[in-house]
Amino acid sequence: MKFLRPDADTARLHDAVFEIASAARADAVVNGDLVVNATIGTLYGEDGKLVALKSVYDHYDMIDHRIKAAYASSFSGTPSFRSTVFDWVTAGKLNELPHTVIAMPGGTGSISSSFHVFMKEDDTVILPDICWSNYRTMAHMHFLNTETYQVFDGDHLNLSSIRETIAKVQETCSKVFLVVNDPCHNPTGYSMTDSEWQELIAIINKASEKTPVILLDDIAYIDFAYSRDPRAYMRHFRDITDNVMVIISFSCSKSLSYYGMRCGASVLLSKDAAAIEAADAVLDKYARTIWSSISNSAMVNFVWVIHDNLNAYLKERNSYVDMLKQRSDLFLREAEEAGLDLLPYREGFFITLRGHTKENAKRLHQALIDEHIYTVLLGENLRIGICSLPLNKVKGLAARIRKAISDNGLD
Numbered sequence: 308m309k310f311l312r313p314d315a316d317t318a319r320l321h322d323a324v325f326e327i328a329s330a331a332r333a334d335a336v337v338n339g340d341l342v343v344n345a346t347i348g349t350l351y352g353e354d355g356k357l358v359a360l361k362s363v364y365d366h367y368d369m370i371d372h373r374i375k376a377a378y379a380s381s382f383s384g385t386p387s388f389r390s391t392v393f394d395w396v397t398a399g400k401l402n403e404l405p406h407t408v409i410a411m412p413g414g415t416g417s418i419s420s421s422f423h424v425f426m427k428e429d430d431t432v433i434l435p436d437i438c439w440s441n442y443r444t445m446a447h448m449h450f451l452n453t454e455t456y457q458v459f460d461g462d463h464l465n466l467s468s469i470r471e472t473i474a475k476v477q478e479t480c481s482k483v484f485l486v487v488n489d490p491c492h493n494p495t496g497y498s499m500t501d502s503e504w505q506e507l508i509a510i511i512n513k514a515s516e517k518t519p520v521i522l523l524d525d526i527a528y529i530d531f532a533y534s535r536d537p538r539a540y541m542r543h544f545r546d547i548t549d550n551v552m553v554i555i556s557f558s559c560s561k562s563l564s565y566y567g568m569r570c571g572a573s574v575l576l577s578k579d580a581a582a583i584e585a586a587d588a589v590l591d592k593y594a595r596t597i598w599s600s601i602s603n604s605a606m607v608n609f610v611w612v613i614h615d616n617l618n619a620y621l622k623e624r625n626s627y628v629d630m631l632k633q634r635s636d637l638f639l640r641e642a643e644e645a646g647l648d649l650l651p652y653r654e655g656f657f658i659t660l661r662g663h664t665k666e667n668a669k670r671l672h673q674a675l676i677d678e679h680i681y682t683v684l685l686g687e688n689l690r691i692g693i694c695s696l697p698l699n700k701v702k703g704l705a706a707r708i709r710k711a712i713s714d715n716g717l718d
């Protein structure tokens with residue numbers, strides 16, 4: 308401890324997903340096909356293997372070695388990457404708004420660097436109560452406090468809870484930093500409606516009369532949304548006041564099956580052009596001092612896919628969106644027949660089963676493991692990764708879960 312900074316937290320990171328995923332793999336070695344491993348958060352095909360898009364990687368393999376070896380031309384990302392990301396992420400809806408794009412090592416880099424450069428130690432960030440647990444770890448590592456809003460009020464977004472949490476934070480803090488993960492919220496698969504977005508922006512604008520407000524929208528799963536125009540809601544960002552900054556955290560991990568390539572971006576938008584300019588300068592330096600530049604060839608390949616291979620990419624990706632939809636349709640249909648209590652799902656990689664209390668959820672999680680069904684325990688809920696479950700594993704799963712609930716008196 309004497310070598311670390313005195314406030315360093317030396318407790319080991321317990322990653323709920325990695326630990327249970329390795330238990331599932333060990334079980335599969337012994338029990339083979341009996342095992343349902345719904346823990347994995349990456350897209351697997353019907354062949355049970357990780358999806359690596361051909362329309363992305365065939366070209367990547369042909370990229371000149373020197374391009375792979377080279378540093379990127381800028382710490383903020385190559386100019387063509389930055390402009391392509393802006394067009395891809397916002398689909399022409401926000402061209403009029405002052406903006407910048409900074410290349411990031413994945414969505415993780417985008418969210419974490421945003422916490423760091425916009426907030427100082429002991430400030431508070433507002434997170435969803437049901438969320439990707441890494442947000443909390445990131446806040447903790449940057450010595451930030453967290454407040455949470457309730458994501459749901461019944462089957463809809465709890466906008467009152469967001470409004471109240473912002474007001475509470477404004478009593479003691481001089482700035483608001485709100486995180487939403489939309490569309491395809493991890494772990495529930497909820498996507499906000501257009502009117503919920505409109506109302507959220509109105510809430511933020513109102514709050515911005517009192518303090519500056521930063522809204523971070525984590526869109527990690529957007530390219531696997533079922534909706535035809537999952538970016539339609541972004542037009543509401545045009546209505547922000549000049550005391551609001553929007554950060555769109557974009558990740559190529561899911562969009563391009565780029566998980567290990569560590570490539571993404573922060574898209575910053577504000578009517579206050581000077582605020583964008585200042586944030587751009589700080590993030591550029593931040594990048595320089597933490598990871599320098601991101602992978603040159605990952606950026607080059609992203610630009611090529613979007614500009615030169617878009618139709619093939621969309622065709623291939625859409626085939627996997629269809630695959631995901633077939634899985635979720637099947638699970639939802641059977642879950643309804645089995646009377647499972649799910650959190651509201653619209654689209655995306657995960658479906659979440661309500662465990663009601665932490666104790667109940669823990670017992671159900673174990674009861675399912677006893678039946679060789681592996682899910683991710685997240686507080687009071689259990690996450691089922693349909694992204695990695697072939698249809699033949701989805702079939703009958705709801706009934707098996709129902710049986711485990713009944714057999715163990717967990718209704």
Ligand SMILES: Cc1ncc(COP(=O)(O)O)c(C=O)c1O
Pocket residue numbers: 348412413414415416439488493525527557558559560566570571
């Ligand atoms: C909700 C959410 N946001 C962001 C990410 C970031 O992923 P990456 O850092 O690989 O881009 C993930 C990855 O699992 C995620 O689930």
